[in-house]
Amino acid sequence: MSIKNRINVYFAGSKAATNVLFGLLMFALIIIVNSCKFNPKEWQEHHKIVATTGMIGDALENILPENYSVHTLMGQGVDPHQYEAKPNDIDELARAETIVYNGLHLEGKMVGLFVKLKREKKVLAISDGLIENRLITTNGIQHDPHIWLDPFLWAYGIEALGQKLAHEYPEDKEEIIINTLNYTRKIRELGEWMRAEINQIPIRQRVLITSHDAFHYFGKSFGVKVDALQGISTVSEPGIRTVSSLMTMIIDKNIPAVFIESSVAKKSIQALKEACARKGYALKEGGMLFSDAMGDKKQHAETYIKMLRRNTETLVKGLTNNKENE
Numbered sequence: 001m002s003i004k005n006r007i008n009v010y011f012a013g014s015k016a017a018t019n020v021l022f023g024l025l026m027f028a029l030i031i032i033v034n035s036c037k038f039n040p041k042e043w044q045e046h047h048k049i050v051a052t053t054g055m056i057g058d059a060l061e062n063i064l065p066e067n068y069s070v071h072t073l074m075g076q077g078v079d080p081h082q083y084e085a086k087p088n089d090i091d092e093l094a095r096a097e098t099i100v101y102n103g104l105h106l107e108g109k110m111v112g113l114f115v116k117l118k119r120e121k122k123v124l125a126i127s128d129g130l131i132e133n134r135l136i137t138t139n140g141i142q143h144d145p146h147i148w149l150d151p152f153l154w155a156y157g158i159e160a161l162g163q164k165l166a167h168e169y170p171e172d173k174e175e176i177i178i179n180t181l182n183y184t185r186k187i188r189e190l191g192e193w194m195r196a197e198i199n200q201i202p203i204r205q206r207v208l209i210t211s212h213d214a215f216h217y218f219g220k221s222f223g224v225k226v227d228a229l230q231g232i233s234t235v236s237e238p239g240i241r242t243v244s245s246l247m248t249m250i251i252d253k254n255i256p257a258v259f260i261e262s263s264v265a266k267k268s269i270q271a272l273k274e275a276c277a278r279k280g281y282a283l284k285e286g287g288m289l290f291s292d293a294m295g296d297k298k299q300h301a302e303t304y305i306k307m308l309r310r311n312t313e314t315l316v317k318g319l320t321n322n323k324e325n326e
């Protein structure tokens with residue numbers, strides 16, 4: 001082999017080795033970049049906000065800018081009246097900058113914890129933004145906590161929350177206020193649509209009977225009489241007298257259906273159906289209503305707006321068809 005050829009072979013080999021080395025370096029770089037999960041959002045300051053219920057978490061997702069992360073403690077089908085903070089929740093609450101809860105004793109078993117946390121961080125209750133005369137008093141002392149089931153009242157509470165958050169985070173004030181106005185406008189539009197839908201139900205049959213007393217604000221706003229087997233909280237069990245008096249009313253008014261709730265046990269409604277059946281009255285199960293928790297995508301109830309829309313459709317369908325008992 002001539003010297004020229006030897007030089008060529010040497011350089012060709014060296015070039016191949018350089019290519020392999022370059023490839024390995026690029027591979028290592030890709031792995032490093034991927035393992036760091038580079039995300040431009042992480043360069044911005046992240047504010048950590050914790051919400052108790054899904055309805056509150058959804059509102060916060062809608063009104064807060066992108067550099068805020070919202071964590072919701074109670075998932076779908078969870079009963080907030082009975083909910084106790086788990087060790088993981090305590091960690092989330094400890095890390096949170098701001099905590100938003102419903103108030104009016106909805107989160108009955110977490111009240112003590114919120115009082116403690118108030119000493120060191122921002123803890124806001126939606127109910128604090130509502131005027132007292134818009135609240136329903138149930139047993140002469142306590143206010144009914146189910147404020148989200150009336151979209152007009154909820155929009156009012158979310159507006160007040162938006163104002164508080166805008167005050168707490170002045171650097172994002174403008175965006176929070178604009179987002180709040182847009183979101184509450186959508187909620188009020190939903191309310192108008194619900195009113196038009198509910199007006200299709202014959203007036204006499206506008207009676208909503210369900211497992212626990214969650215729908216008083218809803219009933220007041222839309223002209224629907226509301227009755228339930230359990231009280232405002234799900235802690236109490238229905239008595240025999242409640243079952244028998246509800247049965248009498250159902251048969252008198254020819255009410256076609258009763259409804260079950262996603263977060264409450266079904267057995268109390270079953271007792272009522274059986275009592276009606278013994279009197280020869282076929283009481284239907286009108287379907288499932290989302291009262292104290294949102295649902296999932298399959299149920300078309302994964303957001304607050306979808307949840308109320310779904311409830312309205314279920315209610316109108318259940319209370320407008322009744323051929324069996326006529």
Ligand SMILES: [Zn+2]
Binds near residue numbers: 146212214
């Ligand atoms: Zn409830």
